[in-house]
Amino acid sequence: MDLFQYDFMLRALVGALVIGLAAPALGIYLVQRRLALIGDGIGHVALTGVGAGLLLNRSPVLVAVLAATLGAVVIELVRAYGRTSGDLALALLFYGGIAGGVMLVGLSDASSGSLNAYLFGSLTTTSPADLVTIGVLGAVLLVTMLVLRPALFAVCHDEEYARVSGLPVRALNLLVAVGTAVTVTIAMRAVGVLLISALMVVPVATAQQVTRGFRSTMTAAMALGLFAAGAGVWVAATADTAPGASVVLVAIGSFLAVTVLAAGGRALRRRGRPAPGAPAVEPAEHEVLLG
Amino acid sequence: MTSPVIEIAHATVGYDGRPVLRDVSLTLTAGEVVAVLGANGSGKSTLVRAALGLVPLGAGSVALFGTPQRRFRQWHRVGYVPQRLGAGGGVPATVAEVVAAGRLARRGVLRPAGRADRAAVTEALRAVGLADRAGDPVATLSGGQQQRALIARALAGGPELLVLDEPTAGVDAASQEAFAGALRAFRDGGGTVLLVAHELGPLRPLISRAVVVHQGGIAHDGAVPEPAGHHADPDHEHVHPHCDEEPDGLWTGI
Numbered sequence: 001m002d003l004f005q006y007d008f009m010l011r012a013l014v015g016a017l018v019i020g021l022a023a024p025a026l027g028i029y030l031v032q033r034r035l036a037l038i039g040d041g042i043g044h045v046a047l048t049g050v051g052a053g054l055l056l057n058r059s060p061v062l063v064a065v066l067a068a069t070l071g072a073v074v075i076e077l078v079r080a081y082g083r084t085s086g087d088l089a090l091a092l093l094f095y096g097g098i099a100g101g102v103m104l105v106g107l108s109d110a111s112s113g114s115l116n117a118y119l120f121g122s123l124t125t126t127s128p129a130d131l132v133t134i135g136v137l138g139a140v141l142l143v144t145m146l147v148l149r150p151a152l153f154a155v156c157h158d159e160e161y162a163r164v165s166g167l168p169v170r171a172l173n174l175l176v177a178v179g180t181a182v183t184v185t186i187a188m189r190a191v192g193v194l195l196i197s198a199l200m201v202v203p204v205a206t207a208q209q210v211t212r213g214f215r216s217t218m219t220a221a222m223a224l225g226l227f228a229a230g231a232g233v234w235v236a237a238t239a240d241t242a243p244g245a246s247v248v249l250v251a252i253g254s255f256l257a258v259t260v261l262a263a264g265g266r267a268l269r270r271r272g273r274p275a276p277g278a279p280a281v282e283p284a285e286h287e288v289l290l291g
Numbered sequence: 292m293t294s295p296v297i298e299i300a301h302a303t304v305g306y307d308g309r310p311v312l313r314d315v316s317l318t319l320t321a322g323e324v325v326a327v328l329g330a331n332g333s334g335k336s337t338l339v340r341a342a343l344g345l346v347p348l349g350a351g352s353v354a355l356f357g358t359p360q361r362r363f364r365q366w367h368r369v370g371y372v373p374q375r376l377g378a379g380g381g382v383p384a385t386v387a388e389v390v391a392a393g394r395l396a397r398r399g400v401l402r403p404a405g406r407a408d409r410a411a412v413t414e415a416l417r418a419v420g421l422a423d424r425a426g427d428p429v430a431t432l433s434g435g436q437q438q439r440a441l442i443a444r445a446l447a448g449g450p451e452l453l454v455l456d457e458p459t460a461g462v463d464a465a466s467q468e469a470f471a472g473a474l475r476a477f478r479d480g481g482g483t484v485l486l487v488a489h490e491l492g493p494l495r496p497l498i499s500r501a502v503v504v505h506q507g508g509i510a511h512d513g514a515v516p517e518p519a520g521h522h523a524d525p526d527h528e529h530v531h532p533h534c535d536e537e538p539d540g541l542w543t544g545i
Contacts, residue, residue, distance in 0.1 A: 032382040151400040154392040157384060160373060161444070164343050164454075165396040166366030172400075204382065212428045213385035 004237070011131050012123040012243060013233045018138040019183075019190045019199060020229025020247070024207075024221035025145040026183045027200025028214075029176050032156040036201045038075065041090060042184045043193035045071030045097035050118045050188075051104025060118070061133060061185060068181035071097060076177035080170070098193075121192035121244025123233065134186045141182055144175070152176065153214055190229070191244035199225060202251040209262045224254055295357065296321050296452050296483045297342055302351035304334075304341050311337045313507045314351070321451075324474075324484040324497050326515065329504035335487050336374070336456055338504060342485070343371060343454060355452075367397040370445030372455040376429065376437050386432065386440050387412055387425040393447035415447035416440075418476060420469045435466025442473055453477060455486045459494065467493050491515070 004010055030038055049067025053060035071093060078089045105115045117125065126134070145152070155162040155172045162169050180200075187196045207220035232247025239246075297319040304312040311334045319325055329335040340346040342353055344360050353360040356368060370393070393415065394408045416422045419439040424432065429440060438458055445453055453474075459467050471493040478484060478497060491498060495515065503511035 028382055034381065036381075147403075148400065150391065150404065151395060153384070153388065154395055157389065157392065158373070158376070160345055161371060161392065162395075163345065164366060164369060164371040165392070165448075166364060167395060167400060208381065208383055212383055212426065214382055214388050217382050 008124050008126070009233075009237055011126045011128065013230070015126045015131055015134045016123055016190050016229035016233045016243065016247060017226060018134050019187045020203075020225040020227075021222050022138040022141045022145075022225075023183050023187055023196075023199040024203040024225040025142055025218065026176070026179045028204045028218050028221055029145075029152055029156050030180065031201055031204045031208075032153075032214075033176075037197055039180055039184055039197040039200045040194075041075065041094040041097075042068050042072050042181055043188065043196045044094045044101070046181070046184050046188060047101025047118060047193050048097045048104065049101075049185075051101040051108065054108040054110045054114065055104050061130065061189070064188065065137075065182060065185045067097075068185050069178050072177035072181040073174060076173055080173065117192075118188055119192050119194050120242065121188070121190050121195065123190050123236075123243040126189055130189055134189065137182050137186050141179055144179065148172070148175070149215070149218070191247055195244050195248045198248040198251060199228070202248070202255055203228065206251070206255040206258050209258055224251070228254060294321055295319065295354070296323075297485060298352075298354040298357075299338070299342055300352050300354075302338075302341055302353065303349040304337050304346055305349050310349075311507055312341065312504075315504075315507075315509055316351075317502060317509065317512075319452075319483055319485055321483050322478075322481060324478055324499045325486065326491060326494070326498045326501045327485065327487045327504060328489075328491075328501055328516070329510075331489070333504045334507045335504040339454055339456055339485055339487050343369070367448050368451045369396075370448055370450030370453045372438075372441050372445045372453065372458050374456045374458075374460065375434075376441060383428040383430060385426050386416065386421060386429050386443075389429050389440055390415055390425075390444045390447050393444035396448050411447045411449065412443075415443040418446055419443045419473045433463065433466070435462040438462050439466055439469055439473075442470060446473065446477065450482070452483045452485070455484070457487050457489060459492055460489055464493075470494070471497060 004013060027036075027039070030036055046064040046068035049064035050060040052058075052067065053063030056063070075090060075093065101118075102115065116122075151162075151167055152172055152175075154165065155167060155169055156176075159169060162172075183200060184193070184196050187199055191199055203221040203224035204217065206224050207217045211217040211220055228251035229247055232250040233243055235241060235250065236243035236246040295318050297317070299315060299317045302312055302315045303310065315338060317338070327335045327338055337346055341348055342355075342360075344353070344363075355363045356365065358365075376389075390412045391404060391408065394404065394411060398404070398408060413422065413425070416425055419442055421436060421439055421443060424436065429437060432440060442455070442458065459470060462470070474484060474494065475497055484497075486494070486498075488494065498515050500513065501511065501515040502509055503516065
């Protein structure tokens with residue numbers, strides 16, 4: 001653990017932990033809505049913001065927040081009002097976003113290395129100012145997602161019912177879209193635009209194999225995201241691997257491990273049951289009532 | 292007890308220029324249990340969805356509890372039970388979590404769930420006979436049990452009006468009985484019910500008035516029609532000649 005006595009490694013670790021905690025808290029709503037890959041698309045749009053920021057000598061992260069937010073709002077409006085051409089419109093936005101980013105970064109004075117830093121993440125170059133941005137945006141995101149959990153759950157679970165409940169459905173949908181853009185932009189530093197969806201989606205996919213409710217899935221996914229971020233940075237520091245890729249591979253490794261263990265557990269329980277014809281109800285595992 | 296709960300006046304609804312409802316008027320007063328009947332594609336679901344504002348009106352007006360639907364904000368007075376639980380997404384949710392969404396109209400978006408919310412969820416689950424399944428994932432429930440969970444969600448908010456869209460379609464007999472019991476208790480508590488149905492089944496004795504939608508208009512408004520073949524009944528008021536063309540077996544609930 002010697003490496004963590006260096007400030008830059010410590011900043012990398014703290015940044016990764018914040019992102020590991022916040023990304024699944026937002027990602028769970030995307031998974032519930034079957035929009036697991038939307039983060040990927042918004043990441044592409046954020047890259048155009050990075051390019052514009054580098055070209056204009058403004059903070060790439062802040063310009064990327066603006067570009068990603070704009071992209072996310074457009075995608076949400078296409079989703080809400082669009083018809084059959086919706087996925088084509090999304091495809092145009094995604095490819096336009098990444099092509100615009102590559103082109104603008106090329107036009108700026110930045111080296112090709114800085115493009116790579118945004119495509120695949122560059123945790124170890126996290127500056128103290130970056131860490132403040134990640135910390136503040138991450139905290140706002142987490143608090144919003146936790147406080148509004150019942151309302152966001154209702155909207156993502158059954159949008160029509162939420163409308164008849166008088167919930168501000170459009171505002172809540174836009175909030176998820178903007179939250180996705182913010183997550184993408186802060187996670188861009190850690191894992192890069194090409195790997196962002198993994199941190200939002202994989203911990204949720206892992207958690208929901210063993211959980212029974214929404215709240216427990218959210219809690220478990222946040223814990224798994226935290227673990228993947230911490231363990232990934234540690235692996236990167238000890239084995240000198242790319243931090244972003246290490247974090248994502250730890251998350252996917254956890255997914256595989258939990259899948260195998262859960263399948264094994266189910267098989268064991270089936271063998272232990274006296275009557276094979278009994279209905280598939282498992283009374284032993286009632287979860288605490290979650291109001 | 293005669294104040295109007297729902298007033299639909301001269302409503303016209305169309306999808307993509309194809310008219311589904313034409314100049315339909317319907318008024319529900321407090322305490323009524325009204326069944327909207329009709330063949331598939333007759334527009335009966337569209338009628339209740341338009342009443343709730345889920346489908347935009349082409350012409351005409353809808354008022355809920357005396358307020359024009361567009362300006363209506365007291366959604367805690369309305370409980371909606373959709374045809375089925377939507378896709379729901381890939382994330383598991385417990386029965387109690389789904390039912391707890393029914394409290395949001397009363398509680399608002401920002402206030403966390405309190406003791407009264409949890410008590411209402413427990414009571415609603417008990418009313419539909421699912422108290423022992425509160426902690427189970429909804430996906431493990433049968434179709435009928437899922438429908439009961441949806442009526443519990445609507446009841447949890449303590450509404451004055453229940454709107455149900457084909458709540459008993461494809462539901463097992465035990466769940467239909469549980470459903471009828473919950474609806475009876477709601478009516479006895481002074482509630483008003485608007486219910487879309489293909490078959491009435493055990494709900495039949497509860498219905499105070501039936502509305503038959505046929506080809507985008509109201510073909511009958513009055514007593515519950517007898518099963519097919521009894522159209523000659525003197526109580527059966529023919530408003531529209533097309534009523535005879537209803538497919539056989541439509542009312543063979545009991």
